[in-house]
Amino acid sequence: xxxxxxxxxxxxxxxxxxxxxxxxxxxxxxxxxxxxxxxxxxxxxxxxxxxxxxxxxxxxxxxxxxxxxxxxxxxxxxxxxxxxxxxxxxxxxxxxxxxxxxxxxxxxxxxxxxxxxxxxxxxxxxxxxxxxxxxxxxxxxxxxxxxxxxxxxxxxxxxxxxxxxxxxxxxxxxxxxxxxxxxxxxxxxxxxxxxxxxxxxxxxxxxxxxxxxxxxxxxxxxxxxxxxxxxxxxxxxxxxxxxxxxxxxxxxxxxxxxxxxxxxxxxxxxxxxxxxxxxxxxxxxxxxxxxxxxxxxxxxxxxxxxxxxxxxxxxxxxxxxxxxxxxxxxxxxx
Amino acid sequence: xxxxxxxxxxxxxxxxxxxxxxxxxxxxxxxxxxxxxxxxxxxxxxxxxxxxxxxxxxxxxxxxxxxxxxxxxxxxxxxxxxxxxxxxxxxxxxxxxxxxxxxxxxxxxxxxxxxxxxxxxxxxxxxxxxxxxxxxxxxxxxxxxxxxxxxxxxxxxxxxxxxxxxxxxxxxxxxxxxxxxxxxxxxxxxxxxxxxxxxxxxxxxxxxxxxxxxxxxxxxxxxxxxxxxxxxxxxxxxxxxxxxxxxxxxxxxxxxxxxxxxxxxxxxxxxxxxxxxxxxxxxxxxxxxxxxxxxxxxxxxxxxxxxxxxxxxxxxxxxxxxxxxxxxxxxxxxxxxxxxxxxx
Numbered sequence: 001x002x003x004x005x006x007x008x009x010x011x012x013x014x015x016x017x018x019x020x021x022x023x024x025x026x027x028x029x030x031x032x033x034x035x036x037x038x039x040x041x042x043x044x045x046x047x048x049x050x051x052x053x054x055x056x057x058x059x060x061x062x063x064x065x066x067x068x069x070x071x072x073x074x075x076x077x078x079x080x081x082x083x084x085x086x087x088x089x090x091x092x093x094x095x096x097x098x099x100x101x102x103x104x105x106x107x108x109x110x111x112x113x114x115x116x117x118x119x120x121x122x123x124x125x126x127x128x129x130x131x132x133x134x135x136x137x138x139x140x141x142x143x144x145x146x147x148x149x150x151x152x153x154x155x156x157x158x159x160x161x162x163x164x165x166x167x168x169x170x171x172x173x174x175x176x177x178x179x180x181x182x183x184x185x186x187x188x189x190x191x192x193x194x195x196x197x198x199x200x201x202x203x204x205x206x207x208x209x210x211x212x213x214x215x216x217x218x219x220x221x222x223x224x225x226x227x228x229x230x231x232x233x234x235x236x237x238x239x240x241x242x243x244x245x246x247x248x249x250x251x252x253x254x255x256x257x258x259x260x261x262x263x264x265x266x267x268x269x270x271x272x273x274x275x276x277x278x279x280x281x282x283x284x285x286x287x288x289x290x291x292x293x294x295x296x297x298x299x300x301x302x303x304x305x306x307x308x309x310x311x312x313x314x315x316x317x318x319x320x321x322x323x324x325x326x327x328x329x330x331x332x333x334x
Numbered sequence: 335x336x337x338x339x340x341x342x343x344x345x346x347x348x349x350x351x352x353x354x355x356x357x358x359x360x361x362x363x364x365x366x367x368x369x370x371x372x373x374x375x376x377x378x379x380x381x382x383x384x385x386x387x388x389x390x391x392x393x394x395x396x397x398x399x400x401x402x403x404x405x406x407x408x409x410x411x412x413x414x415x416x417x418x419x420x421x422x423x424x425x426x427x428x429x430x431x432x433x434x435x436x437x438x439x440x441x442x443x444x445x446x447x448x449x450x451x452x453x454x455x456x457x458x459x460x461x462x463x464x465x466x467x468x469x470x471x472x473x474x475x476x477x478x479x480x481x482x483x484x485x486x487x488x489x490x491x492x493x494x495x496x497x498x499x500x501x502x503x504x505x506x507x508x509x510x511x512x513x514x515x516x517x518x519x520x521x522x523x524x525x526x527x528x529x530x531x532x533x534x535x536x537x538x539x540x541x542x543x544x545x546x547x548x549x550x551x552x553x554x555x556x557x558x559x560x561x562x563x564x565x566x567x568x569x570x571x572x573x574x575x576x577x578x579x580x581x582x583x584x585x586x587x588x589x590x591x592x593x594x595x596x597x598x599x600x601x602x603x604x605x606x607x608x609x610x611x612x613x614x615x616x617x618x619x620x621x622x623x624x625x626x627x628x629x630x631x632x633x634x635x636x637x638x639x640x641x642x643x644x645x646x647x648x649x650x651x652x653x654x655x656x657x658x659x660x661x662x663x664x665x666x667x668x669x670x671x672x673x674x675x676x677x678x
Contacts, residue, residue, distance in 0.1 A: 093495060102503075104497070106649050111645065161472075225452075228447070311448075
């Protein structure tokens with residue numbers, strides 16, 4: 001699986017080029033009938049089959065930053081792209097633009113914070129990126145307004161089969177789609193690598209309109225809060241219990257036939273799965289469901305601890321079970 | 335070795351206060367290139383001796399601390415995650431999603447937990463307490479218990495990042511940058527006349543109360559001590575009482591430092607055209623100089639600081655030329671002053 005390579009790429013929503021180029025390169029060697037790149041940068045891969053038209057989708061984009069101002073002292077102000085909590089930003093590293101200019105997100109030292117400020121959470125609008133420039137001119141020579149920035153975070157394997165990386169949401173889905181494309185299926189398969197999920201599941205709207213599928217399965221990285229200090233009712237998914245099957249979330253109430261089929265094939269093939277225990281969050285399934293005259297959708301997801309942070313953590317077992325479930329689902333159509 | 339390479343080498347080894355063994359070994363080997371002898375005392379301070387060969391030469395202690403802030407394991411939770419207690423002044427704001435190394439039976443990688451969006455209370459602005467921050471080492475409780483004990487130390491993991499204009503960010507420039515400046519001073523002194531016996535010292539346990547310097551100053555009983563530490567660098571959110579990067583070392587004037595020798599240092603910096611800045615401190619400088627000054631019957635102290643942005647984070651940022659200028663200033667000072675300058 002190409003997760004290490006995929007998580008190393010920069011793909012802030014609207015700037016998915018690195019991820020798209022990588023995926024297009026990998027697809028070249030695979031057996032496909034048609035590869036389309038559309039106006040928003042979605043990749044749609046068609047593998048023809050006689051069965052129903054099935055779309056599987058994962059998004060290429062990740063949360064990150066856009067440089068919005070270069071200060072007179074040569075620091076960079078930024079806008080966040082997608083949901084980033086300011087709590088994960090202080091004392092972290094970023095890489096800016098195509099040239100990957102290194103920068104750090106610092107903050108006034110704790111010694112200099114007065115009274116309540118020590119306990120306050122950082123405000124995103126007060127934060128800035130330090131690239132070490134000694135002047136505005138020097139910074140302008142390296143960075144332009146509108147340049148994207150991503151977390152600078154290595155892929156690390158640790159503990160009992162754990163992976164830490166940035167952008168596991170949703171490169172884990174992209175990695176699974178690339179594995180899916182290695183095999184043949186009876187259904188008329190459309191594999192979509194979508195853009196701009198993190199800013200409102202936007203790429204999926206036009207990808208779904210183009211495909212006009214009978215069924216769609218979205219493969220995601222999802223919230224996981226299975227450890228201290230989350231209380232029992234706050235634990236929405238768990239590591240090492242297999243992929244999460246969503247019944248409903250903020251974007252869609254999943255199709256009963258698709259959910260039933262997922263559970264059915266999982267049971268028959270002895271694939272471990274769990275049900276998502278919250279209705280919060282949203283995925284491309286919302287956009288796909290309401291495309292054309294309506295599409296029967298489902299979501300399966302890999303639980304990611306510390307999602308949308310520079311250090312998200314997933315379990316290899318969940319990833320491989322998620323791939324098994326996706327394949328079994330697609331092979332169930334004949 | 336160029337300054338970035340030296341700083342990177344000094345930033346790599348871990349050395350939580352009280353557990354400085356790893357950095358100690360690296361410092362011993364670096365010091366040995368310049369010293370007639372290198373020894374380590376009972377608390378773990380590393381002392382390199384550079385004799386001038388003259389009988390009755392006065393003793394000068396040049397020191398920087400090699401310990402760093404971090405945490406210790408306080409509890410292994412039922413879910414296999416760890417709770418920790420701080421060692422030294424940690425800003426809780428840097429912890430969510432921070433990468434750490436747990437020094438258990440082996441070095442274990444870990445991530446400090448960060449709340450997922452559905453658990454974030456947007457109306458609550460408080461940073462969380464250490465009790466709410468679980469360190470995820472990716473093991474079950476059973477597995478974790480085989481590898482980790484309560485009391486095991488935890489350090490921040492982070493690489494070395496070169497920035498523009500000779501700036502660089504790292505985990506513990508505080509105070510490995512000071513150690514680097516000591517080594518650079520020793521390098522410059524090789525080519526300069528010096529009438530003092532020099533003790534190059536890397537001290538322990540500064541972050542928990544200037545402890546290593548206290549016993550070492552007592553033991554060495556030098557005629558003069560030069561402490562090198564870091565001071566707050568100027569950033570957009572911290573201008574008062576901070577010092578811009580790249581404008582040279584900061585010399586402290588105040589009750590903690592010996593006024594006559596400090597004036598001499600300033601004169602030499604001016605004469606030699608070495609950039610410097612002045613910090614006026616009305617009392618406790620919070621550095622080892624505070625402990626050294628009152629050791630034995632009293633030791634004249636000089637304090638030189640390297641401006642550092644984001645102190646006590648994993649992205650402590652400095653200018654490498656400030657480190658070089660600090661080393662050069664120390665060496666020229668020791669070259670220019672006479673034994674009789676050290677008096678009241």
